[in-house]
Amino acid sequence: xxxxxxxxxxxxxxxxxxxxxxxxxxxxxxxxxxxxxxxxxxxxxxxxxxxxxxxxxxxxxxxxxxxxxxxxxxxxxxxxxxxxxxxxxxxxxxxxxxxxxx
Amino acid sequence: xxxxxxxxxxxxxxxxxxxxxxxxxxxxxxxxxxxxxxxxxxxxxxxxxxxxxxxxxxxxxxxxxxxxxxxxxxxxxxxxxxxxxxxxxxxxxxxxxxxxxxxxxxxxxxxxxxxxxxxxxxxxxxxxxxxxxxxxxxxxxxxxxxxxxxxxxxxxxxxxxxxxxxxxxxxxxxxxxxxxxxxxxxxxxxxxxxxxxxxxxxxxxxxxxxxxxxxxxxxxxxxxxxxxxxxxxxxxxxxxxxxxxxxxxxxxxxxxxxxxxxxxxxxxxxxxxxxxxxxxxxxxxxxxxxxxxxxxxxxxxxxxxxxxxxxxxxxxxxxxxxxxxxxxxxxxxxxxxxxxxxxxxxxxxxxxxxxxxxxxxxxxxxxxxxxxxxxxxxxxxxxxxxxxxxxxxxxxxxxxxxxxxxxxxxxxxxxxxxxxxxxxxxxxxxxxxxxxxxxxxxxxxxxxxxxxxxxxxxxxxxxxxxxxxxxxxxxxxxxxxxxxxxxxxxxxxxxxx
Numbered sequence: 001x002x003x004x005x006x007x008x009x010x011x012x013x014x015x016x017x018x019x020x021x022x023x024x025x026x027x028x029x030x031x032x033x034x035x036x037x038x039x040x041x042x043x044x045x046x047x048x049x050x051x052x053x054x055x056x057x058x059x060x061x062x063x064x065x066x067x068x069x070x071x072x073x074x075x076x077x078x079x080x081x082x083x084x085x086x087x088x089x090x091x092x093x094x095x096x097x098x099x100x101x102x
Numbered sequence: 103x104x105x106x107x108x109x110x111x112x113x114x115x116x117x118x119x120x121x122x123x124x125x126x127x128x129x130x131x132x133x134x135x136x137x138x139x140x141x142x143x144x145x146x147x148x149x150x151x152x153x154x155x156x157x158x159x160x161x162x163x164x165x166x167x168x169x170x171x172x173x174x175x176x177x178x179x180x181x182x183x184x185x186x187x188x189x190x191x192x193x194x195x196x197x198x199x200x201x202x203x204x205x206x207x208x209x210x211x212x213x214x215x216x217x218x219x220x221x222x223x224x225x226x227x228x229x230x231x232x233x234x235x236x237x238x239x240x241x242x243x244x245x246x247x248x249x250x251x252x253x254x255x256x257x258x259x260x261x262x263x264x265x266x267x268x269x270x271x272x273x274x275x276x277x278x279x280x281x282x283x284x285x286x287x288x289x290x291x292x293x294x295x296x297x298x299x300x301x302x303x304x305x306x307x308x309x310x311x312x313x314x315x316x317x318x319x320x321x322x323x324x325x326x327x328x329x330x331x332x333x334x335x336x337x338x339x340x341x342x343x344x345x346x347x348x349x350x351x352x353x354x355x356x357x358x359x360x361x362x363x364x365x366x367x368x369x370x371x372x373x374x375x376x377x378x379x380x381x382x383x384x385x386x387x388x389x390x391x392x393x394x395x396x397x398x399x400x401x402x403x404x405x406x407x408x409x410x411x412x413x414x415x416x417x418x419x420x421x422x423x424x425x426x427x428x429x430x431x432x433x434x435x436x437x438x439x440x441x442x443x444x445x446x447x448x449x450x451x452x453x454x455x456x457x458x459x460x461x462x463x464x465x466x467x468x469x470x471x472x473x474x475x476x477x478x479x480x481x482x483x484x485x486x487x488x489x490x491x492x493x494x495x496x497x498x499x500x501x502x503x504x505x506x507x508x509x510x511x512x513x514x515x516x517x518x519x520x521x522x523x524x525x526x527x528x529x530x531x532x533x534x535x536x537x538x539x540x541x542x543x544x545x546x547x548x549x550x551x552x553x554x555x556x557x558x559x560x561x562x563x564x565x566x567x568x569x570x571x572x573x574x575x576x577x578x579x580x581x582x583x584x585x586x587x588x589x590x591x592x593x594x595x596x597x598x599x
Contacts, residue, residue: 044114
């Protein structure tokens with residue numbers, strides 16, 4: 001599927017606004033998990049890597065495509081694990097008491 | 103592309119944006135990462151149905167690569183300590199940038215491979231139409247202009263431009279992030295690779311731009327290879343001179359760059375999920391980078407093109423007076439009888455693994471009715487918010503932790519301010535002394551508290567090499583020693599009361 005000229009520019013523009021908007025009111029305490037979380041989100045590059053490895057026609061293309069999928073999968077999985085671990089620890093006073101009673 | 107794949111990509115993009123939105127509030131943050139995770143799993147699974155993916159070997163290679171890298175990343179991500187988080191983020195981020203660059207490489211190689219066939223076909227049809235020989239038609243086509251041959255001819259000008267831009271950004275983010283990882287992990291200490299680094303950087307950048315333009319027109323794989331090598335080299339050269347306090351900014355910047363590269367390559371291969379997710383991250387990351395640079399009062403260009411204090415050799419006069427020390431036990435007892443205490447942690451606390459002991463001490467103080475708060479400078483730790491993560495790990499609830507802007511007024515009404523493992527972010531010289539290299543950086547006004555306790559390993563200067571006037575203040579007492587031991591001593595003292 002091809003996304004033609006101006007439509008693509010609209011998509012880029014709207015996505016950029018969405019990115020600014022989503023992060024504009026984030027408290028400092030969440031900056032690190034959020035950086036890590038956005039790091040995970042660009043792990044979507046794994047689908048592109050799968051596609052190029054999937055239509056690789058020569059050995060050299062397969063090798064580079066394989067490296068692409070390796071790197072991308074590492075980005076996605078690693079990004080998820082560290083983000084999830086960090087967010088797991090954020091608890092308010094109430095939640096902490098609840099956790100202690102259980 | 104079939105309907106199921108399209109619809110799933112759309113759903114994944116929605117989940118990513120909702121997930122990031124949820125991640126920007128502590129209450130919903132854990133839900134956010136799960137939504138984004140669900141989007142990722144969905145997008146990955148349906149890509150096996152993508153019509154462009156074919157060939158059993160390729161399917162097998164995809165599964166092996168995902169299983170191997172995914173497994174390794176899962177394992178390493180699970181066992182890494184919270185203090186090592188920044189370098190792990192840098193590492194995973196670099197991998198994303200590398201993947202984007204590799205995608206561009208494969209697409210360019212494909213274009214070069216199909217190029218002769220393409221020209222051949224067009225020449226044959228022209229020969230048939232105009233009733234001339236195939237050789238003559240080929241020559242005529244070649245003479246017609248550069249646009250009809252080269253990578254741009256095969257991919258289309260728009261795709262070629264974005265693929266080239268994405269490749270450059272991706273390679274820079276890849277090698278730059280790896281250097282950032284090596285530096286943070288203590289594997290690399292150098293801040294200069296070649297003499298005149300800044301001039302060399304400009305030359306390498308100019309060469310990379312030149313080869314980027316050549317790549318647009320070329321039908322030679324060598325030109326493409328040189329272009330990629332220059333991108334990698336530039337990433338290394340940009341990251342090497344950056345040290346210490348500027349590290350968080352550069353990691354955040356590389357994160358934003360990788361997002362952009364992913365968005366551009368998404369356009370190059372016609373993948374809307376990549377375009378949206380990549381661009382959202384690119385924009386969000388840029389904003390985050392700006393927030394950080396602002397907190398440090400350092401324009402991005404300074405971070406990129408100057409080493410910390412390398413140009414300003416001016417030494418401000420040494421502070422007057424002398425340091426006065428106090429034992430950990432006395433410090434603990436003094437705080438036990440205080441009404442309001444603010445604790446200012448820095449990365450040194452995490453290095454000493456003192457956060458658990460500190461929290462134990464704070465709980466004892468709270469039992470005695472002392473009001474305790476934590477104050478965090480925006481660039482404390484090695485990433486923005488890193489200190490919050492480390493405190494959260496020790497069990498400190500997030501509603502006890504305050505940002506600089508919210509708490510700075512309160513130091514004047516505080517009985518004891520405790521500085522542990524922080525230095526430059528509490529140095530009054532940044533506020534009062536225009537000749538200081540860190541002048542202008544916003545600081546926590548710790549010196550306004552009635553008493554200041556500084557827990558510190560030795561008497562030396564901070565990360566930036568600047569003497570800290572706070573340590574010589576009339577109301578300051580130094581508690582020398584390892585953070586964890588000092589905190590332990592304070593706990594014992596309060597328990598013994």
